[in-house]
Ligand SMILES: [Zn+2]
């Protein structure tokens with residue numbers, strides 16, 4: 001089966017469709033950012049409001065090294081989805097959190113694994129351990145474990161990371177294949193069992209475990225008679241494997257590392273291009289590299305990768321970088337940029353559409369926010385006093401929940417009052433805006449106008465943004481509340 | 483004393499408990515009702531759309547906080563609190579006084595008002611009854627509260643309680659006079675009097691004379707013993723007019739809500755369900771569930787299998803345990819969502835039980851679920867006994883309160899007459915209210931005459947800080 005098909009191409013860029021177990025992802029798109037399997041502030045009802053632009057979520061597999069146990073996941077639908085309240089969201093597991101610069105702290109990786117800081121302290125994670133977690137979580141997609149290095153790593157260290165990542169990839173592939181075989185055997189057994197049990201009623205899942213003995217109210221609560229859970233999880237049946245649809249093993253994306261070295265990026269890409277994987281991850285970006293180098297580094301790798309497989313790119317720190325990523329063939333990106341904006345009290349408002357003469361007008365056309373205090377061409381700083389009495393939505397014409405229901409003045413008040421709802425509303429708007437940006441890029445690719453769109457976007461942003469503001473881009477704003 | 487901004491229609495009554503429709507400008511509220519607290523213009527973490535999904539009819543805003551930031555003029559210019567936070571249903575604001583006394587160490591109460599040190603610049607400031615009205619008129623809630631003279635429950639000075647009781651009446655008169663939007667906002671007086679049966683009667687008599695649309699029972703939920711708490715509620719709920727809502731301020735524990743409703747109270751508010759959620763504590767009928775506890779690490783059941791809220795539909799205790807233990811912010815939202823759902827479900831179930839005439843059975847089952855070992859606290863046994871609900875067979879102890887003695891001292895007015903459990907009973911309720919009030923006033927006078935304690939109430943604006951000596 002062809003997993004990834006492209007409807008249109010423009011240079012390296014393409015508008016594609018990636019089929020997953022939980023439905024299709026129309027690319028390019030960004031996957032929602034989560035921590036411990038939940039958006040930072042958005043509850044599942046709020047996530048649903050981001051559809052259809054929101055199509056999938058990204059999780060960090062390392063956050064699940066210790067909990068939940070495989071046994072718990074087996075009881076809640078056989079994968080992470082139902083456990084984290086996202087039974088119908090395609091899930092991509094990565095080996096790091098794109099919003100956290102967690103590298104360069106703790107111990108360096110060695111040949112057997114990399115160092116990860118978890119709840120109970122730091123620990124070394126081997127590819128074997130990593131694949132054990134992947135097997136339990138059963139995401140639709142996952143990135144093999146990579147040895148990512150900071151942008152200022154030595155040439156020797158970068159080369160080592162390329163070799164090490166290739167070796168780890170082979171281990172991951174081996175274990176994935178074992179998983180697939182096991183899966184097939186189980187399915188055959190189930191089919192036989194199903195045939196044997198034809199006509200009988202649905203199997204009850206194993207009885208709920210009784211809580212360990214303890215005293216006090218907690219124990220009372222935990223020892224209530226267990227009832228059948230009403231869950232939306234799994235394949236509709238709510239139970240584990242028994243009557244669910246056949247589950248396929250996760251799709252593996254091979255990491256392409258190489259740090260800030262064009263040569264190493266090319267070498268890494270060539271090394272994995274022919275591996276039996278479903279796609280690729282352009283890994284190790286957002287590690288302090290010079291943004292100006294991004295086009296070269298991406299091109300060096302993408303040039304050697306087969307066109308018929310999807311590519312993931314994490315860690316793009318601005319709309320321009322994301323655009324550059326898409327121009328260089330990235331299909332799946334992340335939401336670390338809107339997540340940072342939310343944390344700093346910003347509402348994204350950068351223009352999404354070329355002015356008339358270009359595409360259709362109206363809708364989430366873009367902001368008319370001027371370069372006044374608290375606003376630049378790309379985002380509003382809702383902390384600024386100028387929004388105290390501003391009855392307008394964050395962005396005029398935006399169809400997100402926050403803009404449809406609330407004013408800038410209210411969100412300004414919530415920020416100053418350190419109320420969590422400020423972050424809820426900003427996350428809703430910023431994620432919506434960021435996803436709309438990807439929708440526009442996809443539209444431009446389909447219309448054969450990506451080059452024009454990119455030129456307009458870059459020129460407009462360059463003009464609107466002074467050097468000083470560019471320097472402040474990293475986020476020198478007041479800390480967000482709650 | 484019929485307010486155009488509040489209509490209270492008792493639908494059904496059982497014992498002292500009742501369920502009613504309270505029609506406000508923005509919402510028809512079903513009572514008994516719990517009002518989640520949106521201190522600074524938001525019930526922490528929840529959107530106003532979610533609050534509607536959660537079946538909240540009315541929420542509370544704090545005048546002290548909103549008056550400081552963003553300020554009542556701003557809120558007024560943004561369409562009032564309803565417009566500013568985009569909440570289409572009922573809203574209540576407090577007077578601001580209680581928050582000052584409890585939050586600010588340097589608050590002083592004088593006849594003029596509550597004097598306090600500005601948290602902004604340290605200057606001495608004064609919140610008068612008139613200013614409280616001005617701020618609350620600007621915020622525009624459906625129900626607003628008088629500025630009352632709050633005495634901390636732990637105070638032992640009887641003279642101070644006496645002073646506060648009379649001053650609260652004087653401040654009510656100033657509030658009524660200053661209230662600029664009486665056809666849109668209902669002003670509730672607050673019964674004071676500490677834990678003194680006589681003072682409470684005096685306070686009720688004076689406030690009821692003013693004919694306000696509803697009444698609050700104040701001075702509770704401040705760390706007093708449960709034994710005095712329920713007695714004050716029992717006395718005041720019985721003594722206040724039956725055709726008007728009775729609001730017990732600061733109550734949020736499930737058991738308190740159940741007991742107070744059995745005693746005839748209608749409205750409650752507390753930050754408890756949402757605050758405790760932020761510490762990872764979920765509310766269930768059997769008590770509380772501390773999700774941080776390792777007990778829940780592998781527990782794949784929802785918080786409450788019978789709840790059906792979004793959190794319980796989608797999440798296990800094990801997942802929430804993982805979020806709470808790591809302080810992920812969405813944990814606070816998810817547990818708050820459940821806790822509000824739980825509290826709304828609690829009052830909904832009570833309303834249904836009253837309508838169907840099975841409140842005692844429901845209460846017994848509820849108490850039995852919370853205390854499977856029959857260790858029901860004495861105060862619950864006593865309060866429910868007064869409410870006409872026996873816990874025999876459920877609690878391992880009999881009622882201990884000296885009912886006869888307390889009755890003789892006037893602690894419990896007789897329960898109001900049984901009403902027809904029908905919506906058409908509203909007119910009858912109004913008549914009954916009148917009768918009841920007269921009977922209570924009469925009884926009150928007799929008691930005072932007996933005790934030789936008949937007093938002259940200080941007049942509004944009177945300079946004397948203390949009422950005439952009590953003995
Ligand atoms: Zn928006």
Ligand SMILES: [Zn+2]
Pocket residue numbers: 785786789790791792793794795819820821823824
């Ligand atoms: Zn629930």
